[in-house]
Amino acid sequence: MSPTIKLLQGNEACVEGALAAGIQFYGGYPITPSTEIAELLAEKMPRVGSAFIQMEDEIAAMAAVIGASLTGAKSMTATSGPGFSLKQENLGYAIYTEIPCVIVNVMRGGPSTGLPTSPSQSDVMQARWGTHGDHPVIALCPSSVEETFWLTIRAFNLAEKYRTAVILLLDEVVGHMRERIEIPDHVDNVLTRKKPSVGREGYRPYQPDADLIPPMASFGEGYRYHVTGLTHDETGFPTNDTEKAGILIDRLHKKIDNNLDDIVEIETQMMEDAEIMVVAYGSTARSASRAVKDARALGIKAGLFRPITIWPFPANELKQYLPQLKQVIVAEMNLGQLILEVERNVAGKAPVHGVLRGDGELITPTQILARIKEVQ
Amino acid sequence: MSAYEKYLRNNRLPHILCSGCGHGIIMGAITRAIEKADLDQDRTVVVSGIGCSSRLPGYMDFDTLHTTHGRALGFATGVKFAKPELNVIVIMGDGDALAIGGNHFIHACRRNINITTIILNNNVYGMTSGQFSPMTPQGHFATTAPYGNVDRNFDICELSRAAGATYVARGSAYHAVMLTDLITKAIFNPGFSVVEAISQCPTYYGRKNKQGTAVDMLNAQKENCVTVAASAKITSDQMQGKIIIGELHKSEAPEYTAVYRNIVDSLQAKEMK
Numbered sequence A: 001m002s003p004t005i006k007l008l009q010g011n012e013a014c015v016e017g018a019l020a021a022g023i024q025f026y027g028g029y030p031i032t033p034s035t036e037i038a039e040l041l042a043e044k045m046p047r048v049g050s051a052f053i054q055m056e057d058e059i060a061a062m063a064a065v066i067g068a069s070l071t072g073a074k075s076m077t078a079t080s081g082p083g084f085s086l087k088q089e090n091l092g093y094a095i096y097t098e099i100p101c102v103i104v105n106v107m108r109g110g111p112s113t114g115l116p117t118s119p120s121q122s123d124v125m126q127a128r129w130g131t132h133g134d135h136p137v138i139a140l141c142p143s144s145v146e147e148t149f150w151l152t153i154r155a156f157n158l159a160e161k162y163r164t165a166v167i168l169l170l171d172e173v174v175g176h177m178r179e180r181i182e183i184p185d186h187v188d189n190v191l192t193r194k195k196p197s198v199g200r201e202g203y204r205p206y207q208p209d210a211d212l213i214p215p216m217a218s219f220g221e222g223y224r225y226h227v228t229g230l231t232h233d234e235t236g237f238p239t240n241d242t243e244k245a246g247i248l249i250d251r252l253h254k255k256i257d258n259n260l261d262d263i264v265e266i267e268t269q270m271m272e273d274a275e276i277m278v279v280a281y282g283s284t285a286r287s288a289s290r291a292v293k294d295a296r297a298l299g300i301k302a303g304l305f306r307p308i309t310i311w312p313f314p315a316n317e318l319k320q321y322l323p324q325l326k327q328v329i330v331a332e333m334n335l336g337q338l339i340l341e342v343e344r345n346v347a348g349k350a351p352v353h354g355v356l357r358g359d360g361e362l363i364t365p366t367q368i369l370a371r372i373k374e375v376q
Numbered sequence B: 001m002s003a004y005e006k007y008l009r010n011n012r013l014p015h016i017l018c019s020g021c022g023h024g025i026i027m028g029a030i031t032r033a034i035e036k037a038d039l040d041q042d043r044t045v046v047v048s049g050i051g052c053s054s055r056l057p058g059y060m061d062f063d064t065l066h067t068t069h070g071r072a073l074g075f076a077t078g079v080k081f082a083k084p085e086l087n088v089i090v091i092m093g094d095g096d097a098l099a100i101g102g103n104h105f106i107h108a109c110r111r112n113i114n115i116t117t118i119i120l121n122n123n124v125y126g127m128t129s130g131q132f133s134p135m136t137p138q139g140h141f142a143t144t145a146p147y148g149n150v151d152r153n154f155d156i157c158e159l160s161r162a163a164g165a166t167y168v169a170r171g172s173a174y175h176a177v178m179l180t181d182l183i184t185k186a187i188f189n190p191g192f193s194v195v196e197a198i199s200q201c202p203t204y205y206g207r208k209n210k211q212g213t214a215v216d217m218l219n220a221q222k223e224n225c226v227t228v229a230a231s232a233k234i235t236s237d238q239m240q241g242k243i244i245i246g247e248l249h250k251s252e253a254p255e256y257t258a259v260y261r262n263i264v265d266s267l268q269a270k271e272m273k
């Protein structure tokens, strides 16, 4: 059958993506500019027999999503700025207890209540380090409505595959703009978590396979196992043994770090011979793409480097271009977050400049082009 | 096989609780209630927050979920709503349930989702060694109330009833047999149930408030608790300082997951047409 062609907002495409990925549970609390996700799911989920609940706050919503996932349900929540802050404690719980779930954060201007209806990309570091403790994180960042659809599916897939919480970072522009999108009739390659091949007696809930990921039984299947946010060993029960604590945190990092090829995704434009690299993500990458094309028209060798997976940061992909680079520009709607990671990886091999703004306005192609011309 | 052999993870015992703590007695009552209610061991999930009370599920042989402080009901709501056929039991401390988890608690009551909640009330934050909780009476002492507690305490059962719970009861560690019975009835209630289980913390609350040994504190429970039936027969003067135990509230209301199921069914019936 042929795909359906629609004119959708990013938030709506996120809902379509979640449904295509087989979402079975949504728990949320309304907040601009993510609310359309909840409203649409409230309408669509009961129609397919899956569970939608509006909780009393974002803390409870995150908790409910984790509880639901433990029963085997593919689970998601969506929020923005202040709500993302409230989710952090249980986000850490999901990462440490390895319970798959998807957290959508449609970034808005902050700090605090900030600019609820304005775009921003200022939660990039909160996505990385918002929950306490040392932990790996996967965060994806779409630039278009169509990409939001596919990255929502990918977020579910990565969550299920790596048994972790995956963050989908939209910005308000991507969340609210309308674009043409082709929604396929059927999506291949929808993943579900690995289940144990042994019965209750042989099951050690946190004993990893060779891929460092433990198979996950669902609650209610007779495995009768324990889950705790305390440091735990392979049995799932708490331990104070520092050796076991070390083994666990190492494994959690390695299960992501060993699979960067699978997890990290980027897009480049005109980078083959580029001397000036513009790094941009989300809606800002659209302006950057225009600016790079305009620069080329002026004979300037500029190119775009767009992290689609924003965490883990595409360090290897970026470093590959270092020998050819004379200048690096990072454009983002904050006063300097991902630029820190770019600087760390460029490591002095080229000057790194920022096109940064945190006033709730978009970064325009003209602004980026002006900077390209300045540094060339 | 005894209820303890069947429903406890005996290889995890002994537990970490202090000697004299009432929480172990209450775990015994919960275990016996599960046996009486004949819950399917493979289809029962026990959820807790953080605190001494919240360590109990680790000793119980079910699918068990030890979550974050105050958030047990959020997790439990996710479990129950995603798989309504599971029996869900939540164990929380008084601080866990009513301070940090207070908002989640009243909303779980309001939804009337079929979860059985047992709040172990020892009038103190045990796990963090003796700070006052929302159940520490005014004037009583705690490590963070060295001059007597300024705060007033909640009445858990009044709060639960007002928030919409459809079964509310209070028992005590001393009245363990009655407590078992109350928890059994709570499990049978097809909605949100709350059982306040009065517990003793001789290590912190007892010591700070000169309440003597664990045995003295249990004797005080015996002296101070009056059953619902007995309370009807005595004067309000005689009721001063007493605590009523027994079934305090029962009502009927649509259960959350059933209401949602009805919506799903009617939508799907329409779609079939």
Ligand SMILES: Cc1ncc(C[n+]2csc(CCOP(=O)(O)OP(=O)(O)O)c2C)c(N)n1
Binding pocket: B050, B051, B052, B053, B054, B069, B092, B093, B094, B095, B096, B097, B120, B122, B124, B125, B126, B127, B128, B133
């Ligand atoms: C977010 C958060 N805040 C504070 C704590 C510290 N903390 C752990 S248990 C506890 C109180 C426990 O008291 P209660 O719930 O009454 O249970 P008890 O230990 O007395 O059984 C506190 C404050 C925590 N773990 N998490």
